[in-house]
Amino acid sequence: MLKTARLLAAAAALLAVTATHAQQYPSRTIRFIVPFPAGGGVDIVARALGEKLSPRLGQPIIVDNRPGAGTTIGTEAAARSAPDGYTFLVGPIGGQAIVHHMYPKRTFDITRDFAAVARVGYGTIVFVVPQSSRANSVSEFVTLAKANPGKLTFASSGTGALIHLTGEMFKQAAGIELTHVPYKGTSQILPDLLDARIDMALDSLPAYLPHLKSGKLRALAVATQRRSALLPELPTMADAGYPGVVAATDYAIFAPAGTPREAIALVNRETNAVLQMDDLRTKLAGAGIELVGGTPESLQAELADEVAKWGKVIRAANIKPE
Numbered sequence: 001m002l003k004t005a006r007l008l009a010a011a012a013a014l015l016a017v018t019a020t021h022a023q024q025y026p027s028r029t030i031r032f033i034v035p036f037p038a039g040g041g042v043d044i045v046a047r048a049l050g051e052k053l054s055p056r057l058g059q060p061i062i063v064d065n066r067p068g069a070g071t072t073i074g075t076e077a078a079a080r081s082a083p084d085g086y087t088f089l090v091g092p093i094g095g096q097a098i099v100h101h102m103y104p105k106r107t108f109d110i111t112r113d114f115a116a117v118a119r120v121g122y123g124t125i126v127f128v129v130p131q132s133s134r135a136n137s138v139s140e141f142v143t144l145a146k147a148n149p150g151k152l153t154f155a156s157s158g159t160g161a162l163i164h165l166t167g168e169m170f171k172q173a174a175g176i177e178l179t180h181v182p183y184k185g186t187s188q189i190l191p192d193l194l195d196a197r198i199d200m201a202l203d204s205l206p207a208y209l210p211h212l213k214s215g216k217l218r219a220l221a222v223a224t225q226r227r228s229a230l231l232p233e234l235p236t237m238a239d240a241g242y243p244g245v246v247a248a249t250d251y252a253i254f255a256p257a258g259t260p261r262e263a264i265a266l267v268n269r270e271t272n273a274v275l276q277m278d279d280l281r282t283k284l285a286g287a288g289i290e291l292v293g294g295t296p297e298s299l300q301a302e303l304a305d306e307v308a309k310w311g312k313v314i315r316a317a318n319i320k321p322e
Contacts, residue, residue, distance in 0.1 A: 025085055025262065025263055025266065026057055026058070026059045026086065026263075027059070028086065029061070029062060029086070030057065030085075030088070031061075031062055031086060031088070032049075032061060032064065032089075032090045033064045033066055033074050033078040033081070033088070034046045034063055034064065034066070034067075034074060034090050035066055035067060035068075035071035035074025035075050035089070035091050036065065036067050036071065036091070037065060038063075038065050041123055041204065041206070041249055041251075041289070042091055042092065043065060044284075044287065045090070045120060045121070045284065046063050046251075048280060048283060048284060049120060049271070052274035052277060052280055053270055056274065057266075064077075069103075070099055070161070071096070071099055072099060072103055072106050072108075074089070074091070075089060075099070075108060075110070076106070076107055076108050078256060079107075079108035079256060081256050083255065083256040083258035083259040084263075085255070085259050085260055085263030085264075085267075087255070087256060088117060088253050089114065089255070090120075090251065090253055091254075092162070092249060092251065092252070093250055093252050093302060093303045093306050094162050094247065094248070095162055096110040096306075097110075097303065097306035097307040097310045097311075098160065098161065098162060098165060098310045100311075101310060101311050101314050102160045102319075104321050110307075111303065111307065112257065114257055115254065115256070115257050115258075115259055115296070116254060116296040116297070116299035116303065117253040117255050117264050117268055117271070117296055118253045118268045118295075118296065119251075119252050119294035119299045119302065120275065120291065120293070121250070121290050122224065122248040122250045122289070122290050123204055123205065123248055123251070123287070123288055124204070124222055124231075124248065124249075124290075125202055125203065125204060125205065125222065125247050125248055125249065126203065126204075126205045126208060126223070126228075127141075127200065127201075127202050127220045127221040127223065128193065128201050128202075128203065128217050128218070129200045129217070129218050130193055130195075130198075130199070130218070131217060131218055133218065135200075136218075137240065138220050138221050138235075138237065139241060142174045145174070145177070145178060146175075152199040153178060153179045153180075153181050153200075154167045154170075154178045154198070154199065154200050155181050155182075155189040155192065155193065155200070155201040155203070156181075156182050156201070156203075157183055157184070157185045157203070158182055158183070158184065159180070160319055163202065163204070165247075165310060165314065165319075166202045166245070166247040168317040168319070169245055169313050170202060170245050171317075172316050172317070173242045174242060178200075181198060186203055186204065186207045186208075189201055189203065190207065190208075194216055202247070204249050205230070205231075205288040206287045206288055209230070220234070220240070221234055221235050221237050221239070222234050222236055223237050223245055223246060223247045225238075227239075228288065230285070251289070252299055253271065255267075268296055271293065275292070276293075
């Protein structure tokens, strides 16, 4: 009887300590590590999200930009951080899935060293051609490419990155030969696309919007699963006859493996709440970003799917890991 009472007392004390810890979290500044430079899409999302989450969590949220080496510098820093609920990685799962295959010598593993927290949203990848292109649809572009194997070019913001591999995915789905021309970024692609020195790009939408609206460039489709709210007249790649060509810039939150479950649950719940705020949705919709939210479990499953998908594309394109 006495032993049972002691066990019950110990269990009650443990529950009290756990409850107190949960009530106290968070008690200091939270850090969002962004493995990209300031000013880019992931940085914009992280800062907008942190601004809304901070008052709800009762603590400042700082954005720590750690760009370089194909996102591996920032991701490694997050993986090495203490799993205490005060450091999170904000970044893409598609990009991390590609890193998983392209950087075998990395010191971290996104599937092992991180816990999924929350899906934030998706950006739009658009199929763009010069205004002077003879192709007015994806099928017309494919016809031109088949008639001129290897002569048409597609641009990307770097070999082995998401935009390059989206182009490779399209080549594989359409059964065509295109010549890849890598650039350092979209700002370098635009002049050559505007002057028709490049034949097409499957790239992130925001930088192209002014030129699409002015008529200097022409969009043929989007690679998202649903039509774009900004360009609703455009078909998806599935509508255009290539259902396997699905890619998007994307945004998600991860924590170092071992982060307390109550911290993950709290950040997930509050993230899903702020993603419903009209002003945040309107602000990011202007950059072609759709906010969606979700559970840690659904994000983890999506990561597994992305790892499998991009591994297949990399092997089929015979792209060698670095």
